[in-house]
Amino acid sequence: xxxxxxxxxxxxxxxxxxxxxxxxxxxxxxxxxxxxxxxxxxxxxxxxxxxxxxxxxxxxxxxxxxxxxxxxxxxxxxxxxxxxxxxxxxxxxxxxxxxxxxxxxxxxxxxxxxxxx
Amino acid sequence: xxxxxxxxxxxxxxxxxxxxxxxxxxxxxxxxxxxxxxxxxxxxxxxxxxxxxxxxxxxxxxxxxxxxxxxxxxxxxxxxxxxxxxxxxxxxxxxxxxxxxxxxxxxxxxxxx
Numbered sequence: 001x002x003x004x005x006x007x008x009x010x011x012x013x014x015x016x017x018x019x020x021x022x023x024x025x026x027x028x029x030x031x032x033x034x035x036x037x038x039x040x041x042x043x044x045x046x047x048x049x050x051x052x053x054x055x056x057x058x059x060x061x062x063x064x065x066x067x068x069x070x071x072x073x074x075x076x077x078x079x080x081x082x083x084x085x086x087x088x089x090x091x092x093x094x095x096x097x098x099x100x101x102x103x104x105x106x107x108x109x110x111x112x113x114x115x116x117x
Numbered sequence: 118x119x120x121x122x123x124x125x126x127x128x129x130x131x132x133x134x135x136x137x138x139x140x141x142x143x144x145x146x147x148x149x150x151x152x153x154x155x156x157x158x159x160x161x162x163x164x165x166x167x168x169x170x171x172x173x174x175x176x177x178x179x180x181x182x183x184x185x186x187x188x189x190x191x192x193x194x195x196x197x198x199x200x201x202x203x204x205x206x207x208x209x210x211x212x213x214x215x216x217x218x219x220x221x222x223x224x225x226x227x228x229x230x
Contacts, residue, residue, distance in 0.1 A: 043222050
């Protein structure tokens with residue numbers, strides 16, 4: 001199947017710093033990418049949807065100035081957690097779609113675990 | 118998107134068949150049923166998808182009754198490596214666009230030796 005790669009897989013940062021997470025579709029053009037957040041032993045929560053070349057659409061309760069999303073090309077989307085605080089520590093997962101072979105099938109990245117000290 | 122209900126957890130032993138049932142009473146005509154598997158600290162992985170009746174692939178089978186208000190994921194002869202969380206999702210991802218998947222609570226499957 002298609003491959004979606006995230007980087008970094010783990011990141012530790014100090015409170016108040018910004019962290020950027022990259023999501024790449026390696027073998028297909030992703031017209032739409034989604035960013036999820038997952039706390040321990042909980043389900044995935046959708047944060048935002050980004051379409052290539054346009055502004056991201058954020059879910060209710062997600063601060064767009066806190067979580068900056070850029071989808072500048074068909075193979076790359078970035079999530080920047082600005083002025084990170086300990087409560088932002090979480091597992092961030094991206095997914096991408098662009099193929100039409102199977103409706104509803106998303107390809108997920110490996111996830112990025114953010115720890116804010 | 119249709120709401121789904123799954124058991125929170127299930128236990129099984131190696132070599133057994135495991136059936137996880139998902140309820141989706143308000144499934145719409147154009148909705149597909151998709152199952153994902155997630156291991157700790159990894160992104161979800163697509164398992165199987167269906168619309169009606171039965172679908173089988175190399176790892177699982179999906180049974181969907183005629184009214185489509187529920188579905189059952191069947192894992193034949195599970196092994197320890199099948200210990201994971203399994204998510205049932207329902208939605209329409211037609212030509213109008215690619216909508217995100219909404220994840221429910223999932224079913225935590227624990228396979229014992």
